[in-house]
């Protein structure tokens with residue numbers, strides 16, 4: 001059983017498919033092949049690329065296995081997965097809670113597209129989620145919240161949602177299924193961007209929804225079919241190819257994040273550091289309870305914007321980039337994107353470089 005294996009074994013197994021004599025080990029992308037209709041008209045599989053294709057199904061079965069879900073659906077981006085899910089769940093007259101301190105485009109979508117349709121939007125920070133859920137029909141939580149890295153108590157939030165019949169959706173982008181499995185903690189659906197640590201090479205955009213409630217999954221699949229926010233078959237194949245090394249990559253990213261958190265914590269150039277895996281972090285008690293690994297992101301406040309820029313300039317290994325989760329260590333000064341943070345606030349995304357090299361490089365750059 002997969003339960004007995006470690007995560008690197010599980011990621012490798014998630015992308016191992018039964019061999020068929022004469023077929024390639026890893027299927028090449030199915031893009032515009034001729035879809036031969038089956039004479040059996042009750043079998044609508046693969047009649048057209050927006051319905052489904054074999055590469056999607058392989059990726060979806062791998063993602064479902066990693067999330068501990070009955071099923072998964074791929075999307076053309078994380079936002080496509082999130083907005084499709086919200087279109088299905090949030091009906092006119094209903095109340096939707098979205099993270100105030102999470103991924104900013106989600107708030108924009110809620111304000112610009114859902115609110116005008118008569119959906120009441122409540123914005124709540126990670127620490128306010130459980131209280132806000134008391135008045136909600138649908139709750140979208142993000143934990144650890146990007147970029148501040150506060151953690152939401154998913155078990156408690158799940159109980160609040162269940163007690164009032166609200167649907168709980170959790171954005172699992174930052175933690176990945178190797179860091180936490182929200183469905184096992186009480187979420188009804190997981191939404192995520194596979195653009196970040198899961199695919200990990202900063203070379204594609206993809207998203208997915210995972211869940212075990214067949215009605216919810218069928219409704220999301222229906223929206224994908226009708227609205228069409230699909231993942232290209234080539235990207236689906238690339239995610240699948242990348243997934244096999246996700247266990248190794250994520251392990252190193254988490255190790256590097258922890259080492260950097262420990263180094264920066266007492267550093268004179270740093271005002272504060274947030275990492276849910278540091279035992280004195282305010283999020284640690286909940287994070288230690290619900291997370292298996294604490295992730296590759298680090299939130300740091302330096303003195304000023306100039307201090308962050310100087311670090312990038314002097315470092316040989318840290319690059320300035322706004323996405324995260326890739327194999328290269330990067331830093332993003334979030335105030336430039338309008339996040340409500342100070343000018344010196346930066347989010348590190350740890351790559352897979354050797355830990356000692358990275359720490360020495362950043363120490364040197366800060367000197």
Ligand SMILES: *Cc1c(COP(=O)(O)O)cnc(C)c1O
Nearest residue numbers: 077078079103146173193195206
């Ligand atoms: C990047 C991100 C998204 C959006 O994903 P895309 O693949 O860029 O559309 C959603 N949620 C979180 C937490 C993210 O970091």
